[in-house]
Amino acid sequence: MAARPLTSRVEGPLAGFAVGYESWLAAKGICRRAIRDRIWQFWYLSEWLDGRGLSAVELDRRCAEEHLAERREAGYVERGTPSSLGWPLEYLREIGVAPPDTEAPAGPVDRLLVDYREYMVLERRFAARTVAGCDRVARVFLENLEERHGGLDLDVLMAADISEFLVSESRRLNVGGMRGLVSKLRPLMVFLHVTGRIPHPLRWAVPRVADTNGRLLPRVVDRETVTALLASCDRGRPVGVRDYAMLLLLARLGLRSAEVASMQLEDIDWRAGELLVHGKGGREGSAAAACRRRGGRVRPSLGE
Secondary structure, eight states, rough: OOOOGGGGGGSSSSGGGHHHHHHHHHHTTTHHHHHHHHHHHHHHHHHHHHHTTTGGGOOOOOHHHHHHHHHHHTOTTTSSSSGGGGGHHHHHHHEEEEEEEEOOOOOOOHHHHHHHHHHHHSSOOOOHHHHHHHHHHHHHHHHHHHHTTSSSGGOOOOOHHHHHHHHHHTTTOOHHHHHHHHHHOOOOOOHHHTTSSSOOGGGSSSOOOOOOTOOOOOOOOHHHHHHHHHTTTTTTSEEEEHHHHHHHHHHOOOOOOOHHHHHHGGGGEEHHHHHHHGGGGGGGEHHHHHHHTTTTOOOOOSOO
8 A cells, every 4th residue: 555645634624725735845846755744844833833723824933933932942942943844834825825924124144035035136246146056055055054954054154064055955856966066155254254244264165076087986886795794784783684685676676776775665565575766866666666667677576
């Protein structure tokens, strides 16, 4: 039996908008895992409204901040800042459900981005397209920093925060995407330093993306190497069982590393003995189809 979609589990006054919200996020290019996190957040918000007898049309900035404050008090710090509910509110306002925001942007990220855009236009003379791209990357970085530290305290910004952000983004971007990301992140570091918001120049902490031309891994791994890799897994421990299963998926089905890493329990149809594979460009299909597209054959069993 196929796993029940997460959007169908959303209950309360926002239940009827969950599917549309998921499509809206996907249209913005949000990765699948981040969309799942946002749907969970949508679910919690809907339950909170339902518990207070509020409808979707009564959801405003004040309600959102009250909801987040209660979650922080309960110990839930992930996505626990006012900026984290920006997308649900924006979506509900776009479709005419939530009331329009009559207040000026009050969040620290929004206020900082106003100054940053002015700096890019007046000081750096960036083109409109460049300003838009840098603004988008800056928002993602600053909101990520705000969530991890429980507030936008730039005094604690270190090179390690930049490295952690880039590592996280590299899981969903290819080499070209990462090059664009780092090129748009450096102007933010320059702005924060020259305006006195951070004491040290951190532009140097944004590394160059390695050039992989001519450094490709071997296309074929011999049988002896695969056997040695499988034998190295300690199958008496949970982590060893996990590693063994992942290596089998790579070796016998020819799946990409990203396809194996993104696999969830609900992607396994135990009765039919099938796996749902999430490929490039948001494509989905069975493991057998993914293997055949690459010219391979599906072995009859994943186990021994």
